[in-house]
Amino acid sequence: MEENKLDKILEALLLASDQPLSVEQMHRLLSTDLSASKADIREALERLATSYESRPAQLKEVGSGFRLQIRSEYSDWVGRLWQEKPPKYSRALLETLALICYRQPITRGEIEEIRGVSMSPNIIKTLLERGWVREIGVREVPGRPALLGTTPQFLDDFSLKSLDELPSLPEIKDPEQLEAALLRLGQTAITADAAPAQAQAPDAPDSSTATVH
Amino acid sequence: MEENKLDKILEALLLASDQPLSVEQMHRLLSTDLSASKADIREALERLATSYESRPAQLKEVGSGFRLQIRSEYSDWVGRLWQEKPPKYSRALLETLALICYRQPITRGEIEEIRGVSMSPNIIKTLLERGWVREIGVREVPGRPALLGTTPQFLDDFSLKSLDELPSLPEIKDPEQLEAALLRLGQTAITADAAPAQAQAPDAPDSSTATVH
Amino acid sequence: MSEFIEVQAPKLPKIQGQQMDKLPDDLYIPPHALEVFLEAFEGPLDLLLYLIRKQNLNILDIPLLKITQQYMEYISLMSTLKLELAAEYLVMAALLAEIKSRLLLPKPVEGEEDGDDPRMTLVRRLQEYERFKTASENLDQMPRVGRDLFLAQARPERIATPAQTLPVPQIRELIEAFRDAMERAEMFTHHSIAREPLSVRERMSRILALISGGKPAAFHELCDPVEGRLGVVVCLLAVLELVKGAMADLTQEKPFAPLLIAVARARQAVVEGEGK
Numbered sequence: 001m002e003e004n005k006l007d008k009i010l011e012a013l014l015l016a017s018d019q020p021l022s023v024e025q026m027h028r029l030l031s032t033d034l035s036a037s038k039a040d041i042r043e044a045l046e047r048l049a050t051s052y053e054s055r056p057a058q059l060k061e062v063g064s065g066f067r068l069q070i071r072s073e074y075s076d077w078v079g080r081l082w083q084e085k086p087p088k089y090s091r092a093l094l095e096t097l098a099l100i101c102y103r104q105p106i107t108r109g110e111i112e113e114i115r116g117v118s119m120s121p122n123i124i125k126t127l128l129e130r131g132w133v134r135e136i137g138v139r140e141v142p143g144r145p146a147l148l149g150t151t152p153q154f155l156d157d158f159s160l161k162s163l164d165e166l167p168s169l170p171e172i173k174d175p176e177q178l179e180a181a182l183l184r185l186g187q188t189a190i191t192a193d194a195a196p197a198q199a200q201a202p203d204a205p206d207s208s209t210a211t212v213h
Numbered sequence: 214m215e216e217n218k219l220d221k222i223l224e225a226l227l228l229a230s231d232q233p234l235s236v237e238q239m240h241r242l243l244s245t246d247l248s249a250s251k252a253d254i255r256e257a258l259e260r261l262a263t264s265y266e267s268r269p270a271q272l273k274e275v276g277s278g279f280r281l282q283i284r285s286e287y288s289d290w291v292g293r294l295w296q297e298k299p300p301k302y303s304r305a306l307l308e309t310l311a312l313i314c315y316r317q318p319i320t321r322g323e324i325e326e327i328r329g330v331s332m333s334p335n336i337i338k339t340l341l342e343r344g345w346v347r348e349i350g351v352r353e354v355p356g357r358p359a360l361l362g363t364t365p366q367f368l369d370d371f372s373l374k375s376l377d378e379l380p381s382l383p384e385i386k387d388p389e390q391l392e393a394a395l396l397r398l399g400q401t402a403i404t405a406d407a408a409p410a411q412a413q414a415p416d417a418p419d420s421s422t423a424t425v426h
Numbered sequence: 427m428s429e430f431i432e433v434q435a436p437k438l439p440k441i442q443g444q445q446m447d448k449l450p451d452d453l454y455i456p457p458h459a460l461e462v463f464l465e466a467f468e469g470p471l472d473l474l475l476y477l478i479r480k481q482n483l484n485i486l487d488i489p490l491l492k493i494t495q496q497y498m499e500y501i502s503l504m505s506t507l508k509l510e511l512a513a514e515y516l517v518m519a520a521l522l523a524e525i526k527s528r529l530l531l532p533k534p535v536e537g538e539e540d541g542d543d544p545r546m547t548l549v550r551r552l553q554e555y556e557r558f559k560t561a562s563e564n565l566d567q568m569p570r571v572g573r574d575l576f577l578a579q580a581r582p583e584r585i586a587t588p589a590q591t592l593p594v595p596q597i598r599e600l601i602e603a604f605r606d607a608m609e610r611a612e613m614f615t616h617h618s619i620a621r622e623p624l625s626v627r628e629r630m631s632r633i634l635a636l637i638s639g640g641k642p643a644a645f646h647e648l649c650d651p652v653e654g655r656l657g658v659v660v661c662l663l664a665v666l667e668l669v670k671g672a673m674a675d676l677t678q679e680k681p682f683a684p685l686l687i688a689v690a691r692a693r694q695a696v697v698e699g700e701g702k
Contacts, residue, residue, distance in 0.1 A: 012269035012287035015228075015578035017294050029293050056225040057580045068580040074225035075582035080242045081230050089595055091342050091603065097595075098604035104631045105673055114611045118297045136634035140672040140690035147673055149631030157594045163628040166597075172605045185597055228580040270578035281578040285569060291576045299573035304468050304562065311562035327554055330469025330514050370571045380568075383560045385553050 006036050006044045007051075014048075014059070014068045018122070022065035093123050100133050101154070101163065105147035107139055124148070132157065159186075219249050219257045220264075227261075227272070227281045233369055235278035276368025276375065306336050313346055314367075315382050318360035320352055337361070345370065470518035471555040473497065478552075490545065491529060494522040521548065629664035633687060634673060642677065642688035 013021060013029065023045075027038050036044075045066060049059040057068045070078055096119065099111050112118050127133040132154040135146040155162065167181035226242065227234060236258075240251050249257075258279060262272040270281050283291050302310075309332065312324045325331050340346040345367040348359040363376065373379065467473040477493050501519050504511050525544050569575045629648075637643050649661040665687055668674035677686045 008269040009287060009290050012283050012291055013294065015270055015281075015580065016283050016291040016576040018579065029290065056221040057228055060583075068228075070225045070229055070580050070582040072582060074222060077222050077242070078225055078229040078582050081226060089599070094595060094599055094603035095607040098600050099607055101600065102604050102627070104627050105634055105668075105671075115607055116610060117300075134635070136631050137638050137673055137689060147634060149634065150628075158597055158600070160597075162625065164625045167601065169605075169608060172601055173609075178601070178605075182598055182601070228578060229582065231577070231579065282571075283576040283578055285574065288574050288576065292574075299570075302566070307562040307566050308468060308558055311558050311565050314565065315558070315561060327551075327558060328469060329471035329518070329551065329555060330512065371565075371568050372571065372575055380561075380564050383557045385557060 003044065003047070006030075006034065006040060007047055009034070010041065010044050011048055011068075014066060017067070018120075020062050020065035020067040025065065090123075092117075092119065093126060096123050097127055097132065100127070100148050101150050101166070102169075104149035105136055106149075107145035107147055109145055111148075216257065216260070219243075219247060219253060220260055222247070223254065223257050224261055224281075227279060230280070233275050233278035233280040238278065273372065274374055275372055277365040280369075282372075303336075305332070306339060309336050310340060310345065313340070313361050314363055314376065314379060317362035318349055318352075319362075320358040320360055322358055324361075468559075469512070470497075470515050471552060472559070473500070473515075474518070475552060475556055475559070490522075491526060494526050497522055625660045626663045626667060629660050630668050630673070633661075633664055633668060637674065637687055637689055640689060642686040644684045644686055646684070648687065 009030065010026060013026060023038050023041050026041050027036070030036050030041075045059065052058050052068070056071055056074050058071050060067055060069050092115070095115055096111055099114060100106055103110070103114075108119065108124065124133070128135075131151060133148055134151050136149045137147045138144040139147055150163070154160075160166065165185060167178060171177040171181055222243065223239060226239060236251050236254050239254050240249070243249050243254070258272065265271050265281070269284055269287050271284050273280055273282050305328075308328055309324055312327060313319055316323070316327075321332060321337060337346070341348075344364055346361050347364050349362040350360045351357040352360055367373075368375065467476065474493065474497060477496050498519060501511065501515055504515075521544060525548065528544070571577065633643070633648055636648070645661075645665065648665070649658050653660075665674070665676065668687070669676050672690055675688050675690050677688055678684075679686070
């Protein structure tokens with residue numbers, strides 16, 4: 001009975017988490033209320049793995065812990081979810097990219113401070129994977145946070161010769177100057193793969209499109 | 214056998230998607246390779262819901278489709294995964310949202326009129342960015358103010374299939390009673406203590422609560 | 427009223443640059459307290475509702491004179507203290523004053539239709555507002571994704587589509603996102619950020635990327651002669667910013683040896699970046 005409860009809580013945690021969970025983490029999350037030892041958790045994970053044997057997902061141990069992942073034989077189907085629609089960038093991602101662009105080199109903490117909210121780790125990951133952002137050092141303060149900056153590919157993809165071509169903050173704040181600057185940048189001629197769906201006002205998200213974080 | 218395959222693919226899709234999936238979407242994703250009709254998909258979803266009955270997650274239909282979500286009895290455990298607290302919205306924002314929910318399509322001016330106070334533009338901006346509200350047209354009066362309404366994302370985030378599922382708006386009291394009260398209103402004047410403690414509506418605002426929108 | 431309501435310890439004012447140790451003794455109501463009090467209300471209707479409910483009264487039985495009196499007291503206190511008051515509060519005060527004068531006057535014998543009876547209008551507005559106030563409280567209590575509800579998710583180890591297919595957002599989107607983020611930040615910090623040449627920022631990144639391999643670079647290696655004097659200035663500013671922000675160290679092996687820019691080493695004193 002207790003075993004069953006532990007199994008279910010662990011399954012809930014693993015299903016909800018967007019990161020792998022280590023046994024230590026799970027133990028810490030549960031220890032205040034459930035008297036489950038790490039050995040109990042390991043046993044429960046084994047039972048969970050067995051119960052997933054006939055399911056399209058599986059329990060997998062990776063470097064930083066355990067996660068539930070879709071079995072590879074379903075990845076083609078799942079990939080269609082991403083192919084179907086041109087993804088739309090989340091507000092958080094665009095603002096993060098903009099801050100890295102204008103305030104580089106900048107740490108994640110500084111971005112969070114300016115935006116006033118904490119950031120999903122996926123945002124930086126997406127930007128790194130897309131090749132627009134790179135880690136260019138660390139700030140020598142406690143925690144040694146990574147410093148982020150834009151890449152040459154960022155300039156290429158946005159058809160910029162240098163960041164100096166972007167309007168400055170005072171210019172941006174004046175609607176007329178902003179329009180003039182955008183015109184100067186040839187706002188209408190953007191890279192070919194910018195989907196027309198992107199042209200919509202950023203304030204009116206079409207909730208039916210997949211959002212990239 | 215085929216049924217089983219369809220069930221598993223749907224489960225994989227639902228687990229992988231970060232947005233609810235409509236039957237139409239699932240049908241479109243599968244139709245090129247699997248000869249599954251929409252009716253087949255609906256049946257498969259029913260079987261899936263049943264198979265999740267003993268699990269800590271459940272299949273739920275919301276505004277824009279179906280999703281797998283953690284059962285609420287595990288929310289306390291799962292909420293521990295994230296250190297930052299979910300945003301707490303200001304009363305101004307929630308009242309605005311309530312007005313848009315129940316009175317849509319509604320203009321900003323109409324909201325201000327009912328609330329008796331002018332509104333910071335950030336409220337609508339936050340609601341638009343949050344994806345809960347969108348502009349759905351303009352009222353053809355001078356100034357052509359935008360008409361606001363809720364989005365499918367709002368339904369999804371509040372776990373509603375449609376707006377009908379919202380609790381009904383508290384009724385206004387009997388108009389006849391109102392007339393009678395108005396007559397009394399002049400007479401009671403300063404002798405306030407004559408007030409009967411009848412049919413009292415909700416409590417006064419807890420003015421001590423600090424809210425950060 | 428204010429969208430960002432924050433209850434915090436009253437800030438003591440500065441007088442000619444000097445922080446005051448305490449408030450003057452004769453001022454027995456800290457203005458801030460009153461401000462916080464009023465900020466707890468979403469406007470005059472909300473304040474009126476509060477005054478009514480505080481006395482356990484039904485809207486239909488408001489002793490209007492008494493409530494009006496209380497409301498006026500708050501408003502006049504606010505204006506005595508010269509605190510800024512939203513116009514709506516004054517409009518409401520005027521309306522209440524009008525209602526009060528009507529109540530005190532002898533009832534007109536004829537022509538008294540409730541067509542535009544301000545009492546009637548006020549009671550209706552209060553009722554209507556209260557409905558939505560209650561509805562918003564109900565709404566806030568409904569389970570919400572991310573707060574009370576969590577999604578079950580699992581991804582394949584690799585998603586078939588490559589990241590390269592992500593489209594390039596429009597520059598406009600990017601710039602507007604920056605503007606919005608900065609505008610929001612300014613609302614928090616109450617100071618605007620001065621113009622800063624982007625070329626310096628860009629150069630800071632380039633220098634960091636160059637030295638991140640571990641090998642220090644001499645200053646002259648960081649500037650390209652074709653860039654001319656401006657390039658050197660930009661480069662120098664970038665190096666200074668990097669050093670200031672604890673992102674790089676400036677070293678010199680012996681006097682008159684070339685300055686070397688290297689990856690920052692752990693420091694004793696904590697230097698926080700600019701913009702704090």
